[in-house]
Amino acid sequence: MIEVNSLSKAFKEVKAVDNISFTVKSGEIVGLLGENGAGKTTTLRILATMLKPTGGTAKVNGFDILTEDSKVRSQIGILFGGEVGLYDRLTARENIRYFAMLNGLSKEETKENIDELVKALEMEEYIDRRVGKFSRGMKQKVAIARSIVHNPKVMLFDEPTMGLDVTAARIVQNFIFNCKEQNKSIIFSSHSMVEVEKLCDRVIIINKGKIVESGTINELKQKYNNKDLEEVFISLIGGDTRDK
Ligand SMILES: Nc1ncnc2c1ncn2[C@@H]1O[C@H](COP(=O)(O)OP(=O)(O)OP(=O)(O)O)[C@@H](O)[C@H]1O
Numbered sequence: 001m002i003e004v005n006s007l008s009k010a011f012k013e014v015k016a017v018d019n020i021s022f023t024v025k026s027g028e029i030v031g032l033l034g035e036n037g038a039g040k041t042t043t044l045r046i047l048a049t050m051l052k053p054t055g056g057t058a059k060v061n062g063f064d065i066l067t068e069d070s071k072v073r074s075q076i077g078i079l080f081g082g083e084v085g086l087y088d089r090l091t092a093r094e095n096i097r098y099f100a101m102l103n104g105l106s107k108e109e110t111k112e113n114i115d116e117l118v119k120a121l122e123m124e125e126y127i128d129r130r131v132g133k134f135s136r137g138m139k140q141k142v143a144i145a146r147s148i149v150h151n152p153k154v155m156l157f158d159e160p161t162m163g164l165d166v167t168a169a170r171i172v173q174n175f176i177f178n179c180k181e182q183n184k185s186i187i188f189s190s191h192s193m194v195e196v197e198k199l200c201d202r203v204i205i206i207n208k209g210k211i212v213e214s215g216t217i218n219e220l221k222q223k224y225n226n227k228d229l230e231e232v233f234i235s236l237i238g239g240d241t242r243d244k
């Protein structure tokens with residue numbers, strides 16, 4: 001469960017996140033949609049306790065991001081797109097193990113969890129090789145394993161398929177579905193409307209830090225009398241892009 005309460009973040013005069021509130025239940029995938037600079041990554045970084053809000057707060061499984069940040073971190077798994085930030089000189093296993101240890105897992109738990117993930121993600125061939133020369137897709141699998149090794153109940157995905165080919169993107173999408181089946185609370189941000197329609201139970205559209213609309217995809221399509229989510233999205237935020 002994620003409960004966001006009047007959350008704001010200002011960078012000097014820029015209101016990156018402007019008084020947003022929403023909740024995400026277990027087993028629910030909520031899509032965060034918005035154009036470049038809308039405040040999606042800032043919101044996710046605040047929830048991940050990587051950034052302090054300038055107003056409001058949020059609770060992750062009942063733990064407050066302001067006062068219980070280490071508890072919050074133990075509850076969340078993070079998979080952000082782009083450069084995934086692995087240690088090139090360590091093997092895949094060492095990378096995952098290091099992260100598991102940081103999250104307080106015992107040696108036995110770490111070993112068990114990694115063995116399971118290696119099987120599930122079919123990483124047997126390269127789990128003990130240094131990640132430096134890995135392909136993008138191989139690195140992404142290591143990042144996936146790292147994001148979930150501590151069995152978090154909440155998952156945050158920020159454009160997790162950015163730059164991946166269709167096969168690698170499919171692996172990430174299936175991983176997100178598995179997280180839903182495991183009853184995790186999931187926030188997913190993406191610029192791909194196809195992906196959003198495929199994965200999300202509900203979407204929140206943000207523009208210049210503010211929530212402008214939210215609901216299930218069908219609700220939005222009905223409300224705006226349009227079968228194309230992309231057109232609904234553009235009608236909600238598109239007009240603003242020109243007066244920036
Ligand atoms: N560390 C920072 N310092 C100053 N301004 C920042 C910082 N991080 C983000 N911003 C500003 O906050 C706003 C929201 O940025 P954010 O990265 O959250 O957008 P986004 O919705 O993730 O966009 P994109 O789709 O391009 O990833 C932007 O105006 C951005 O320039």
Ligand SMILES: [Mg+2]
Binds near residue numbers: 040041042158
């Ligand atoms: Mg972003």
